[in-house]
Amino acid sequence: MINELISMSGYGAYVWSAFSFAMIGFTSLFLIIKLDQIKEKKNFASKFSSLNAEKARFVESHIINQEILSITVKV
Amino acid sequence: MIKFFHPNKIFLITSRAPKYVFFLFIVVLSIGLTEALVLSPEDYKQGHSVRIMYVHVPAAWLSLGIFSTISILSFGIFIFKIKHFSLIAKSLAPSGFLFSIIALVTGSIWGKPTWGTWWAWDARITSMLILSLFYFIYLLSWKIFENKENVIKITSIIAILGLINVPIIKFSVDWWSTLHQASSVKILSKTSIHPSMLTPLIIMTAAFALFSLLIFLMKYNTEMIKNKNKGLDRL
Numbered sequence: 001m002i003n004e005l006i007s008m009s010g011y012g013a014y015v016w017s018a019f020s021f022a023m024i025g026f027t028s029l030f031l032i033i034k035l036d037q038i039k040e041k042k043n044f045a046s047k048f049s050s051l052n053a054e055k056a057r058f059v060e061s062h063i064i065n066q067e068i069l070s071i072t073v074k075v
Numbered sequence: 076m077i078k079f080f081h082p083n084k085i086f087l088i089t090s091r092a093p094k095y096v097f098f099l100f101i102v103v104l105s106i107g108l109t110e111a112l113v114l115s116p117e118d119y120k121q122g123h124s125v126r127i128m129y130v131h132v133p134a135a136w137l138s139l140g141i142f143s144t145i146s147i148l149s150f151g152i153f154i155f156k157i158k159h160f161s162l163i164a165k166s167l168a169p170s171g172f173l174f175s176i177i178a179l180v181t182g183s184i185w186g187k188p189t190w191g192t193w194w195a196w197d198a199r200i201t202s203m204l205i206l207s208l209f210y211f212i213y214l215l216s217w218k219i220f221e222n223k224e225n226v227i228k229i230t231s232i233i234a235i236l237g238l239i240n241v242p243i244i245k246f247s248v249d250w251w252s253t254l255h256q257a258s259s260v261k262i263l264s265k266t267s268i269h270p271s272m273l274t275p276l277i278i279m280t281a282a283f284a285l286f287s288l289l290i291f292l293m294k295y296n297t298e299m300i301k302n303k304n305k306g307l308d309r310l
Binding site: 005008009010011012014015017018019021022025026029030032033034036037040041043044047048051055058059063064065067068 | 082083086087090108111112113117122123124126127130131134169170173176177180181184185187188286289290293294296297299300301303304307308310
């Protein structure tokens, strides 16, 4: 059963390489986008920490900024 | 309705929805892979190599669908001057590009046992390669052009020009004599594929669509954070 699933009557190399390519592609793109997202969040947090108190209060008053900072803390 | 499209609401959705979409994607993909690799029958002519169809066809369908959507959004940018469409189009492109590459590579792998060759310059395969090139140029333009107004115009023109290629891909198997087989799944007429093969095909298409949605949400969210970062620079 397992051997048949792997060899697929001689077509196994073609079938498994096609599925593997697709799954590797999915994983790679997911990681690229995720790492870019983390980098931008860290960038935002770093810029925010260099602001003076008045500007920081202004930035924090926006809902999106609050959300980015809350996620950045978790990251 | 307007409240739903408020940037705050969109940002919250794109921040929180990906984890649920990811979970759903894993569940649907697991079912799809089990159906495609274990439960579905082999073809009476092609044997087990027919299983490549379950990654090749969804990838081809979605890459075409995503490019068509990007092109329609690009028309929207020119006609209705809705610049926000460019952000949606830009966020859709990465998964569309990946799907076009998967369709080409898995098609090539499928070609070897079926046609006896990895590649043939026939109309369907060549037009699909051109689609990948359009995706590549589209994504590259976003990287290389700095001016926002210019990059929106350039990428929109690329997407609109690329739309000409979409019907060529779709009808290439009818217009020319190609190695590539004609469509087995038809919306307007009777589908010639057996339900035991159609079911895994539909499940895998759903899994691929969920992956595309996941990447779209994450990319859109990242682009919004990038815009916020530029806002901080201006403070």
